[in-house]
Amino acid sequence: MAYFRVLSAQLAQLQALLVREESWAILITADPDALASAMALQRIIRSKVKSVTIARTNEITRPDNLAMIRYLNIPVVKWRPSMKKKIQRFALVDSQAHHNPAFAGLEFSVVIDHHPKTDDPCSAPFQDIRPDYGSVSTMMTEYLYSAGIRPARLLATALQYGIRTDTATFGRGCTDVDLRAYHYLSRFGDATLMNRILRSEYMPEWLPYFSRAFETLRPCGRGSYVWLGKVDSSDILVVVADFFLKVHGLRWVAVCGVSAGRVIVVFRGGYGKMDLGAVASCVFPGIGGGGGHKTMARAEAALVDVPVEARSGLEEYVFQLIYTAAEKRRRQQAASHGEKKAAPEESGTEEARRRTAKAAGEKKSAQTKGAAEDAVPLPEAPAEPLESDVQA
Incomplete structure (x- = not known):
């Protein structure tokens, strides 16, 4: 079995869209997966076109995302509609055109995403949408691999972090290919920079x-x-x-x-x-x-x-x-699932109070009787921080 997908046909289709005299903009709703994926796409196409700009549609306030941009030197700028007149081609990663009002009115040439497909997809000539993947960073790692591009230290670290966040450190929606991509990137990434980003979770004012x-x-x-x-x-x-x-x-x-x-x-x-x-x-x-x-x-x-x-x-x-x-x-x-239909529950605050009071009473009764089934809480196992997408 191949280590990654063979993407020769997809790369040829993508290359056919690249014109030396044209400027591109990669639009994202900035989160770790989107930032890393945009970096990878920029790396793949930048030598074939006039310029490539990574533009975000949202404000970035989360400390981990700010740390990622700072430590990995990600060249992202705030998207402004006035930029449209200087751009000939638009790409979209880790999102689809209907996900954000800021994307309205733009004609995308490339869409690469892992969210579920919509009933009203865009008409981009190049589309690769794979809801079975845990992250777009995994998909972009495959593209780099197929293109024969060895990811540099900062790009590899960004892609690793993108995979970690969108799979909740491999605990959510993770597949074998996500694990293979992360393992492959670990040869080139910087563990010290990764740890600095991972430790940037909270602001004091939060x-x-x-x-x-x-x-x-x-x-x-x-x-x-x-x-x-x-x-x-x-x-x-x-x-x-x-x-x-x-x-x-x-x-x-x-x-x-x-x-x-x-x-x-x-x-x-x-x-x-x-x-x-x-x-x-x-x-x-x-x-x-x-x-x-x-x-x-x-x-x-x-x-x-x-x-x-x-x-x-x-x-x-x-x-x-x-x-x-x-x-x-x-x-x-x-x-x-063919299960017995549940009886209607009380709604609202009274229902919540009733459930809480009942649970407390049962626990007290069980403790009084010294019931054997009362479980002793297990000590917490140390867990790595969980990161998620900044949502636009």
Whole structure:
């Protein structure tokens, strides 16, 4: 079996689009996988065209992403519509045209992605979309390998980090080819730089948000709900949600808040059957949108589109929407597996309190009786940090 895919035909198709007199822009919603993938594509095409610019459509505020750009010298600039007149060709990596309003009106020549395909795909002449891959960084490693390009130290480290973050250090959506790509890149990457990036997880000013998260954490059906209120950036929601992935016993968590006039929900799941992407798509019916993978997803809506009467109790309003969407999805999954249809549960805060009180009573009773089945908590095993995408 070949170490990687043989991409001779794809590379020939890509090379056919390259014209010496043309300038290219690689657009990304900046996160580690997108940044690394854009670096790799730039390396492949830069000698065949006039210039290649990596342009981000989002603000970068997460410390790990800022550290990645700084330590790996990634030449990324902020995308401005005025740049369009100087660019002849556009490429898109780790995303698709419908993922971001900033991509509207642009005609892409290249789209390389690993997210699920849409029913309304773009008309790019070169497209490579592989939802079965854990990261686009893995795909770009294959392209470099097939092109006979040995990745330099900084590029190899970037691709390694891109693979780590999008597979949650090989714990989410990871395949054999992701592992092979990471192993191959380890020959050329810089472990010291990787560790410096991995240790750049939190900003000091974010710590109060964690305190608020612990105070507002409560059950939401079979998952958990956190309300952070107004936040400076939606990246904070992502960081807090990723933190809760490390908490034993949480099936999934929805971390919610308001940023830049939008109500945003970031979903993360460590285990269980719940498809969080499907839940996210149903949270804001008629006023917003959402989607994502089974274990990580996002939903959002403009605050002005939230019913006026709900704005004074926004925390509870969003809780009810998430609870309803999650329970609906749970029953759909149960029905699709031929399981007995679950009886309707009480909804909202009272249901959460009832479940919590019942669990506490059962635990106290079991402790009093000295029941043998009461499990002794195991010591936590040291875990490497989990990084995720910055979401636009």
